[in-house]
Amino acid sequence: MQKNVTIAKGQLVECVIESLAFGGQGVARINDFVIFVDNAIPGQRVQAVITRKKQRYAIARVASIISESPFTIKPSCIHFGSCGGCLLQNLQYEQQIRAKGAQVEEILRRLGGLPHLEIAATLPSERVYHYRNKMEFSFSRHRWLTPEEISSGAHYDDAPYLGLHARGFYDKVIDLSECHLIDPIAIKILHIVRQTARDSGLPAYSTAEHDGFWRYLIVRRAQTKDLMVNVVTSEFRAEIADELRRRLMDCPQITSLLNGVTRSRSSVAFCEEEHLLAGRATMSEQIGSYFFTLSANSFFQTNTLQARKLYDIVLEYAELDGDEIVYDLYCGTGTISIYLSGHVARVVGFEAVESAVINARENCRSNGIDNCAFVLGDLKDELAQTHKVTEQFGRPDIVILDPPRGGMHPKTVRDVLALQPKRIVHVSCNPTTMARELSVLGESYDVTRVQPVDMFPHTAHIEAVAQLIRREHISASAALS
Numbered sequence: 001m002q003k004n005v006t007i008a009k010g011q012l013v014e015c016v017i018e019s020l021a022f023g024g025q026g027v028a029r030i031n032d033f034v035i036f037v038d039n040a041i042p043g044q045r046v047q048a049v050i051t052r053k054k055q056r057y058a059i060a061r062v063a064s065i066i067s068e069s070p071f072t073i074k075p076s077c078i079h080f081g082s083c084g085g086c087l088l089q090n091l092q093y094e095q096q097i098r099a100k101g102a103q104v105e106e107i108l109r110r111l112g113g114l115p116h117l118e119i120a121a122t123l124p125s126e127r128v129y130h131y132r133n134k135m136e137f138s139f140s141r142h143r144w145l146t147p148e149e150i151s152s153g154a155h156y157d158d159a160p161y162l163g164l165h166a167r168g169f170y171d172k173v174i175d176l177s178e179c180h181l182i183d184p185i186a187i188k189i190l191h192i193v194r195q196t197a198r199d200s201g202l203p204a205y206s207t208a209e210h211d212g213f214w215r216y217l218i219v220r221r222a223q224t225k226d227l228m229v230n231v232v233t234s235e236f237r238a239e240i241a242d243e244l245r246r247r248l249m250d251c252p253q254i255t256s257l258l259n260g261v262t263r264s265r266s267s268v269a270f271c272e273e274e275h276l277l278a279g280r281a282t283m284s285e286q287i288g289s290y291f292f293t294l295s296a297n298s299f300f301q302t303n304t305l306q307a308r309k310l311y312d313i314v315l316e317y318a319e320l321d322g323d324e325i326v327y328d329l330y331c332g333t334g335t336i337s338i339y340l341s342g343h344v345a346r347v348v349g350f351e352a353v354e355s356a357v358i359n360a361r362e363n364c365r366s367n368g369i370d371n372c373a374f375v376l377g378d379l380k381d382e383l384a385q386t387h388k389v390t391e392q393f394g395r396p397d398i399v400i401l402d403p404p405r406g407g408m409h410p411k412t413v414r415d416v417l418a419l420q421p422k423r424i425v426h427v428s429c430n431p432t433t434m435a436r437e438l439s440v441l442g443e444s445y446d447v448t449r450v451q452p453v454d455m456f457p458h459t460a461h462i463e464a465v466a467q468l469i470r471r472e473h474i475s476a477s478a479a480l481s
Contacts, residue, residue: 007033009053012063017044020099022107022431024087024460025059035060039081039167041091042099043069071095076129076180082144083174085164085181086458097122097454100462104431104452112435113442120451123313126305128457133221133285133304135182136269137162137190139197139204139214140173160197160204160214162190170267171207181458185253186219189229192247193217200243205234207267213237215262216269218296223304226283228256230296232269236261245277255279258296270297282359287311290338292363295355299332303455310427310453310463311339314400317425317449317467320344324397327419329379329412334360334372336400336427341369348393349374350382379408383415395419401426407433413440420444424468429455431464438466445470 007013007030015028017040026040028048034057037048045067048060075081075089088096101122108114125131141158144166163176175194178187197204197214205212216232231244241259248257257278260271274281274296285292285300287308294300301307314336318326320343328337331349333356341347341364349372351357357376364372373393375382383389390396399421401408407430408416416424417440424445428434438447445468453463 007035007050007053007058009050011050012047013050013060014045014047014066017042017046017069019102020088020460022103022460022462028060033058037062039087041069041071041088042095043071077178079164079174079176079178082146082166083164083176084167084169085174085179087167087460089180089458093124093128093457096457097124100454101452104450104462104464107431108435108438108447108450110435111432112438112447114435114438114447117447117450120449122452122454122462123306123309125303125454125457126309127303129180130183131303131305131457132182133223133300134302135179135186135219137176137217137219138165138173139212139216140171141204141206141212142172143175144169144172158203160194160202162194162197162214162217182219183221185221185227185251189219189248189251189254190217192251193229193231193244196240196243196247200240202240207265210265213240216260218260218269220283220294222283222285222294224284224286224291225253226255226285227251227253228258228283228294228296229254230256230258230260230271230274232260232262232271234261234263236273236275241275241277249278256281256283260296287335287339290335290363290367292333292335292338293359293366294333295359297353297355298359299353299356300335301455306453306455307335310455310465311336313451313453313465314425314427315340315343317423317451317465318343318398318400319423320398325394326398326400327393327396327421328400328402329416330402330404331360331374332356332402334363334374336402337372337374338363338367338369340400341372344398345371346394347372348396350379351376352378379412379415383412383419386415386418390419396421398422399424401428401437403428403433403437405430405433408437410440413437417441417444420470422470426466426468427463428466429461429463431462434464434466438468441468 017026026037052059105119143161161175163174202213205215218230220228259275261273328349337347337349449467
């Protein structure tokens with residue numbers, strides 16, 4: 001490796017990619033100085049251009065590959081390299097899960113204050129392609145142009161483009177012709193919706209100017225074979241809805257066709273209105289022996305087959321005897337609550353999205369479950385008065401945490417400590433926020449086990465499940481033994 005190299009922005013350096021950082025960047029070192037290299041994988045020797053220099057690290061992009069990694073494979077998708085949907089299709093799957101496990105271990109040890117914690121080997125996904133049950137495609141006025149297109153004089157024509165965001169761009173999309181993460185029927189639907197948008201003469205929504213009509217296409221495909229299509233626009237127009245219905249119902253697989261409306265300026269496909277164009281307003285999904293009703297706004301684990309394995313780990317880490325009260329925080333449509341219901345006295349789920357709570361209650365009825373209750377409200381408000389909550393529902397023996405990617409509100413973490421459950425099972429799709437929360441919970445709890453679970457092959461994302469046991473409970477158990 002080079003000696004006495006001064007790192008500066010714009011500099012061209014030669015380096016070997018040693019590992020993957022959380023987020024999917026390659027990690028290299030020059031004289032122990034860390035360089036994060038975009039679009040690089042372990043084992044590559046590259047020439048990289050420094051694009052940003054900080055005091056303790058630098059960011060770079062690959063200028064050329066000097067020698068390829070022994071772990072390189074041919075990507076399946078023609079869009080790989082420019083599309084933000086996948087980062088790691090060119091890396092052997094075994095190396096992907098090994099790298100993700102190492103990331104969880106490093107983050108929990110460094111940020112979570114858990115230097116001696118043993119992390120289990122990452123649980124691989126049963127499927128590595130066509131595993132997603134949901135994909136959210138975005139409309140844009142700007143299409144990502146390849147270097148070849150730019151050199152040939154290609155330019156934008158302001159037509160509505162539809163696909164996934166280009167890597168590193170929030171306002172440009174790859175005008176997709178294929179995607180290997182979801183059922184192929186989704187791409188057929190995408191082509192129909194894109195052509196309908198172009199024929200309409202209406203523009204795509206602009207996140208910069210906050211005007212335009214076409215916003216998102218959301219396709220959900222269940223293990224039950226239910227297929228929900230939600231075309232999200234900035235307003236409802238009956239003539240557009242009729243045209244979508246006419247064209248899309250040529251796909252007999254569609255069981256729910258909706259036109260969602262959102263007027264929000266935020267780039268979130270959460271609809272304030274739903275117009276049912278054909279079929280049912282909801283769809284059915286299955287995990288194990290349980291069936292779940294989902295509405296358009298409902299959260300559900302994206303990889304259904306892997307979700308069952310994830311919930312089996314939650315069940316194992318909860319160590320249930322059958323007479324416990326469980327609080328399921330961020331319960332969504334009640335999937336974990338229902339999955340645990342046959343092993344406990346009672347489950348109380350807390351959720352802030354009204355449609356998800358309605359789905360959760362319906363899911364209990366349809367599965368013949370009568371020991372689950374669901375509370376609608378923001379957790380930082382609902383758990384604020386611990387005495388009132390426990391008086392109404394009983395003090396929890398176990399608390400399940402499954403927060404969104406942004407993590408828990410700091411106040412909620414403190415409120416969980418005030419509940420004093422014997423055990424906490426923490427499920428997270430973001431090891432960074434998980435580490436911070438485990439650090440706070442570590443005031444009263446020991447983290448005893450962590451299991452990374454790969455829910456998202458070929459992406460930089462990783463899920464993890466942690467078991468926490470209250471120290472008084474550990475001491476009491478030790479005394480009894």
